[in-house]
Amino acid sequence: MKNTISARIADFLKRYPPFRFLKPEDLNAIAAGAVVLYKEKDVTIFEEGDDGHELFYIVHKGAVNITKKEDDRQKVLDKCDEGDIFGLRPVFANESYQISAITAEETILYGISVADFKPLVLENKQVGQFLLESFASNTRNPYSHEHKGKLIGDLPKAEDSLAIFELQPVGITKHVISCSPDTQVSKAAGLMTQHHIGSVVVTLEDIPKGILTDKDLRQAIAHDRFSPDQPVSEIMTSPVICYPEGLTIAQAQVTMIKHGISHLCITEDGTPNTRVIGMVTEHDVIVSQGNNPTALIKTIKRAGRTKDLKKIRHRITHLLQGYLDHNIPMTHISKVMFELNDATIKRVIERRLEKTTPPPCDFAWLSLGSQGRKEQILTTDQDNAIIFANQNEKDLPRVRQYFLDLAGKINKDLKKIGFDYCPAEMMAKNERWCLSLDEWKEQFTEWISNPGTDEILLCSIFFDYDITYGDVRLVNELSDHILKLSNESHPFLNTMAMTALQNPPPLGFFRQFLVESNGEHKDFFDLKKRAIMPITDAGRLLLLQHWVKNINNTADRFEKLAELEPQNKELYLSCSYASKALQKFRAKQGLLHNDSGRFIELETLNKEEKIKLKRCFKSLREVQELIKLRFKITNLI
């Protein structure tokens, strides 16, 4: 009998080992017996110690974390995504699971019957071998070199916080360039130039006697002790600082700082009396910290596939976690996160443009909302729009269609990477937000001259735009238009002021927090609605009056305001601080719950954090008072 569904499952399975080694009839039989399972995010599929299931699993869509309990916390060993198999233990042994599997996002799994599959494992050597290898190693796919050593290899380290990460062994350069003590300095320098290195180890029968570095050469010249013919032993640093293999990153860093050196020698037993087996340089230390922004930006710019970009997102999240753990200032964090997000979006657009026909005219890709304000720390929804050069009536539909198609693909790629679709459909693929310059001007004119609640809401989203890609002139022209219009329209500013005051500071009469009283997030504190949005609205409104364009970040806006209105400097600076503090709260909560961080569980905050949060609300209340006076808003109640 024809079976479309099992044929489709077979089609999927045969793209991945070990299924692609199966005979077609076996594959079809396996597919016909498969189970499709839907799992929400954060659902445990099986737990360490559970009896083996009748099925093992392959990820169809989504991602699953493989974890193991260590010292009372779940340590993530591996992350399985599309095509990865897990839960193989019952195939090999009648034992309970040694690891847990928990969904990291909404996931569709295919379950394959262990009983049906076992005979094939015995029969087909290739299948058996593949499964054994992937079962034995924690990388599930022993054939994937991309996974090995690289990203997945990084993951177990990176999943831990930075603190633990630093206790990982540092990467060692095994290929050591060395010379004997009586080598001429000029020869040694030649060697260093030839190999693009900053040091050469001086050895006698592989025993380290000293090290010659750039610094030694420089100092020799400066102190006039230098002659090209002298032996290196006269100017080298000696003895060499030696360590055994397995030196941790933290140790390497500390030693380098302590001795003011940039190279460590690794010997067999860690003393200068045994053979040299490797070197650790400052560069190795940096590379070991693979999740640093510079390395990430480079990887993003070179990423060839959407899938690679998705993997980089995980690393970005770890970087963020590390920053927060180490109390790095929020200004720095948000700037780095903005640049990384921005680079990711740019890369997606670039890649799409490479693959399609060139655009029919100039255009600009705008990021709206939090990314436009450079405040998107965690990946949240994507809000974006396209603005393209004016067209005559004849060409307009064709040009718009081009950009709609382009945007559709870009939006889809961004979603794959982890920027969810905007639930209100504020995306460039929506024809309402893919307009020519004149159409945009018209649109803003309409919103500004006729400000209702919806219009103000739209303005609050579209006023905070930032050009991510394309022609900046289009954007500047639109900004000028908006500034001119909004400052001419008093009703508009007034309505905006009223909206900015809509959510008063979220403290009750007894200074307790006001939490959500109903809905899914009952008893949680809505950080976005009650704190971040009001302060963002306030900053936007106040700065609009000053005809300042191109500053979209809330903290920056308040800093600019402090400069423009010295009489209110103190208040504005406190608002700027509050805005940063609130972003930090959101980022921390988001990482804690693996979501957007919008809703805060008050019990997870300590006393100090609560006081900090309340201080933010004080600034918010004061700035709202100021708006009330300035725009002469009276309480209508």
Add this chain to the structure above:
Amino acid sequence: MIDLFKSKKNYPEYWKTYEATFREKQPKYVSDIRFVVFDTETTGFDFKKDRILSIGAVTVKRQEIHISDSLEIYVKQQRFNPETVEIHGIIRSEKVTLNSEEEAVKIFLEYIGNAVLVAHHAQFDIRMMNEILKRLDLPQLKNKVLDTVNLYRATRITSNLINTQRNYTLDEIAENLDISVKDRHTAAGDAMITAIAFMKIIGRLGRNGSLKLYDLMRL
């Protein structure tokens, strides 16, 4: 009057068996209920003239689909509408087992039993099935019915900025819920896409397993 009574008595065995499944009461919680997600491919959209060419169905229970327990029936029809052939991909010469309408209904009723039926734009598929039943002098389907269009709507945010009363196509829902669309326009393929959409929607409506059938029927 007696004729009517008599004709009821004379329903074929498979209908009586189907009817008997409804003596069992439907469980209260969604997690205990057997849902049959199905789709039909037809020669067109005219309830009187057009005919069902194939029916695809899968069972969703506890957010799982067992492929071995799925249904794919092809129906032998005289009517042939060249406009819809390409879309449906069921060319008459394709090598599949063809059933008569009555055989198809027999298999379908046996498969669904008292399950809650789910379909995309459910009214159309239900009506098409009921037309067959009518031609066989049988009563209408007795199952409770859910429409994925309504269910999907309930997962969208309430905002004046989007038109929530829109009629979402299966393609749109699949894209928004990140479901790969292969085998579109085959009954079984569409049923599978609809089933995954259904599971994702139930997941989104969530409520930690306390979701009741009553809640879904009200949407």
